[in-house]
Amino acid sequence: MSITQQHLFDTYRARSLGEPAPPAPGTHDWQVVREWRDERNFRAALAGRPVRSPLRDALRRWRRLT
Template identity: 50%
Template sequence: MDAIQQHMLDSYRAARRGEQAPPPPGRYDRETLRTIREYRSFRAITEPEPGPPWRARLRTALTRWARRSATRPDRHARQPGGGPGPSCHRPTAPTAPGAP
C-alpha cells in the first residue's frame, strides 16, 4: 500500500467516525526536512567531534602498510645469481681426520 492509498483509507475512516481528515501526504515534508537539518547543525556545534570514520582509519592503516612494505626489501626474494640468499649457505666447520 502506498502513501496515497493509506491516506484514502485514513480519510474514509475519519469521515465514518466524524473526525477531521488527516493531512495529505507530503504536506509537512519541507518542514520536517528543515527541522532535521537544524537539529543536525545544532548537534554538530554542541557535541564533540568524533574520530574519523572506520573507512578513513582503514585507508590510513593500509597506506602506512603499503609505504612501509614498499621501502623494505623482501626477505623471501631470490638473490641475484639465481640461488637463495647467503643465509641458507652456512659454512660447515672442518672436521678432523678420523672423526665421525
C-alpha cells in the same frame, strides 16, 4: 497498499468517525527536512564544531574558482 490508497482509507475512516481528516501525503516534507537540518546544526554547535552548510560551502568553493 500505496500511500495514496492508505490516505484515502484514513480519510474515509476519519469522516465516518467524525474526526478531522489527516494531512495529505507530502504536506510536511519540507518541515521535516528543516527540523533535521536544525538538529544537525544544534548537535554540531554542542560538540564545538563549526555549523556549516554543504550547499553554502560548495557555492563558496565555486566562487573562488571563477
